[in-house]
Each structure stands twice: as C-alpha cells, then as structure tokens.
Amino acid sequence: MSDLSRRGFLKMGAVGAMAVAAPGMTAEEHKPQGKTVIGMPFQKMNPRIGIIGTGGRGTSLLGNLLAAEANILAICDAVPEHAEHAKGLVEKAGQKSPVLYTKGENDFENLVARDDLDLIIIATPWNWHVPMAVAAMQHGKHVAVEVPAATTLEDCWKLVNTSEATRRHCMMLENCCYGYNETLVLRLTHAGLLGDLLYGEGAYLHDLREELFSGKGEGLWRRTVHTQRDGNLYPTHGLGPVANYMGIQRGDRFDYMVSMSSPQHGLELYRKEHIPASDPRWKERYLTGDMNVSMIKTANGRTITVKHDVSNPRPYDRINQVAGTKGIFMDYPPRIYIEGQKGGEDWTNLDGFKEFQHPLWKEEGTTAQRVGGHGGMDYIMLYRLLQCVRQGIAPDMDVYDAAAWSAPGPLSRLSVAHGSAPVQFPDFTRGGWKERSASAIAL
Ligand SMILES: NC(=O)c1ccc[n+]([C@@H]2O[C@H](COP(=O)([O-])OP(=O)(O)OC[C@H]3O[C@@H](n4cnc5c(N)ncnc54)[C@H](O)[C@@H]3O)[C@@H](O)[C@H]2O)c1
DSSP states (O other), X not given: OOHHHHHHHHHHHHHHHXXXXXXXXXXXXXXXXXXXXXXXXXXXXXXXXXXXXXXXXXHHHHHHHHHTTOEEEEEEOSSHHHHHHHHHHHHHTTOOOOEXXXXXXXXXXXXXTOSSOSEEEEOSOHHHHHHHHHHHHHTTOEEEEOSSSOSSHHHHHHHHHHHHHHTOOEEEOOGGGGSHHHHHHHHHHHTTTTOSEEEEEEEEEOOOHHHHTSSSGGXXXXXXXXXXXXXXXXXXXXXXXXXHHHTBTTTBOEEEEEEEEOOOOHHHHHHHHHSOXXXXXXXXXXXXXXXXXXXXEETTSOEEEEEEEOSSOOOOBOOOEEEESSEEEETTTTEEEETTOTTTTOOXXXXXXXXXXXXXXXXXXXXXXXXXXXXXXXXXXXXXXXXXXXXXOOOSSOHHHHXXXXXXXXXXXXXXXXXXXXEEOOOTTTTGGGTOOOOGGGO
C-alpha cells in the first residue's frame, strides 16, 4: 500500500468510526450526579430481600437463595399464582410468610417502597429491568438484576447515574462468571499461565425455538424482541467471563466494536413446521439475524468475538475462549494448551489444573451441585453476593460491569444498521477503569 492510499484508508477508518454516534453515548453527555461507586463496600448486614419476578428464573434464584439461608421478606409478580408458588417455597424453607405484591405490573413500586428491605432481586422480562432497578435504588435498596441489565445506552447510563447518585449498588446477575471452569480459568489467566492475553471469544448459542414459541414463560415476551431488533440480543453470558479474564474496566476497557448479522430463517422455518396457519403469530415479521457476530477492540488492543444465535438447531455453547502469548483455553468441551506441555500440540483437559480451582467451589461446590441451577454456578453467584453483603465488602460485579457488558446489545444494532461500521463504547467508569483493581473473583 502506498503512503497516499494508506493515509486514505486511515482517514476512511476514522470517519467510519465517527460516523456512527448514537445520541447520549458519551460520558460528557452524562454529567455525574454522584461520585464513583467503584470499590464501594456494602454496609455490613444480613440483607432483607425482596424479589420481583418469580417466573422460571426468579423461582430458580429463590431456591438458591433459600439454600444460602437468605432472608426473603417480600415477593412481587404480576401473575398471582407465580408469587403464591414462590411464597410456598419460602414457607417450606421454614421462613415467615413473605408479603406478596400481585396487583398488576406496577405493584413492584409498593414493594421497593417498603422500609424493611435492603436488597431487591429482579428477574422480570428485559423491558422491566431498568424501571424496576432505578425505582429500587431511589428507595435506598441495593439491586441485583437479571441479564441483560439494560437494552439501550440511555438505560445503561441511567443505571450508572442512579447507582452513583443513590450510593446503592446495581449488580447484574451474570452467573456465568461463577461457573467452575470460568472461575478456575480466571485464576489461571491471572497467574500468567496463558501469558499476555490477546484474544477472547464468548457466545450465547442456544436453541430456544421451542421455548420462544411456547405459550408460557419466555414464550410470552422474548420472541417479540426478534420482531424489533437486529443485533446481539443477549451478549452478557459470553462476554462477562472474557471481560474478567482480560481485566475489562480494570486496566483495560471495551473501546469500539463492529457487528454483522446473518439473514433470519430459523424462527420462520420453525413456525412453518409447528404453528397452524390460523395462529396470530403468523403475522409476526422477524428482524433479528439468526447469527450475529460482533468484534470488540479493547483500549489495550486486544480483540474479542461475541456471537448470538437462539434460532437454529445446535448444542448449547458459550465458547468461553481466551488466548495469550503462552497458551489458549477453549470450552465446550473444556480444553487447554500451554506451550511446552507434554503431548505436543494436543489439547489437555483441566484435570491437571486443580490447584486453580476457586475457593468458593472448594468450599461450596457440593452444596452448589446439590441445589443445582446451571451446574451450580447460580448458587455460587448468590452465595458470593450474600457473602459480600454479610462481610461488608464491595461486590465482585458492579453497575459499570452491568452497563459495559449490556452495551453490546444496542451497539451491535447500531453497527448492523450502518453496514457494520465501528461504534464506540461509552466509558461508563468516566476514566475509573484505569485505576480499578482486578476482579475479586480472581482471588
Ligand atoms: N442468568 C440466567 O442464566 C438466566 C436464565 C433464564 C432467564 N434469565 C433472565 O431472567 C429474566 C426473567 O426470565 P424468565 O425466564 O424467568 O422469564 P419468565 O417469563 O418465566 O418470568 C418472568 C416473570 O416476571 C413476571 N412479570 C412480568 N412483568 C412483571 C411486572 N411488571 N411486575 C411483576 N412481575 C412481572 C411474569 O409474570 C413472570 O412470572 C430475564 O431477564 C431473562 O433474560 C437469566
């Protein structure tokens, strides 16, 4: 390439990067309403908990919370039977009957206004996460919200600003960060076994077609999102663990990303085979490309690929890959290669790396597996959250992680809509990422 054409290319690149800027994206547009919450410890207490949303996920989280002896005082669900069922579980665990809030979709406001709650767990459909989390923080409660925490950049900022203004934590329940493999690999990467990290890959590849077309649970709301957006609808399960490996928001940060979507076919084909022609769902037009692939560049120059496909036949896979100058780990199935290891270039399993098993899994692994929930990771996550509050330390994951890991949702849509142009990540930490220490999960 001649100097002239190289200059032209660079200029085009810069214009491309600037061409796609959503309103309300930058830190300058979002004046802080309070100081950073990085490292802010919880006030030491045994938290009194309220749960909003006791469908599939909320009920499962409740089982885990009860196994960790959490104190559940109030439950809200717009469907009274769901709340009643959850109440039965609390009573069966030997706790006092929780107060129920079941009078419609805004009754959560009465739950968060109670003055005897410290922590609100939110497991409702995506469009409710932010209004519920914001209301809870404004009423002085800490929040643990399901994934993705937010689906627009404005809402990511709203969570950050409210957390800073109210001095309440808003963590996203990214359970995959607490998996057995993820916690072990996190410790192994931080011990330097893979050298300097260069590349990571995460995904949510899960055949949800049957669930999306079922007339219950997520079938009541999640398919609709496929008629509204084209991009990565669910980035956090793949991205959270990779972000922790790489110290994202902790010495590095997501800088920009590009994204492209394949055509959509999966939901249409499934509908053709399974749904009668008279069904109103035949009026739906699906927009979400089946396979969305995004690439993220970090401030320190590393690269990350994130994928999303829930509309086609395939075994479940989050990829969970991290590669560096000395080796590589890939999941599904878990395998590792470190330069110089026995067996030439053959992969090896994680059996020889038990010394990196996380203390949480050593101590609580048996209970986690007995209680269940994605192989035990859900229990480990909630046990750890309760531990942080009970010991009065900062949470492992805070509102900046919730915002940055959710942001690829809206950013991928923006990039896809602009011919895969690069889009800049907001710096939700307002520069705090440079000073922040490694994830406490790595310890
Ligand atoms: N982390 C994970 O592994 C994981 C797994 C499954 C689901 N999720 C997340 O959990 C959340 C809930 O998913 P789900 O599978 O339980 O869905 P679901 O449809 O089974 O449950 C949602 C519940 O919220 C209730 N609800 C809806 N609007 C409400 C309102 N305004 N007030 C009170 N209750 C309301 C519904 O009645 C229902 O009981 C979603 O964000 C989803 O992405 C996460």
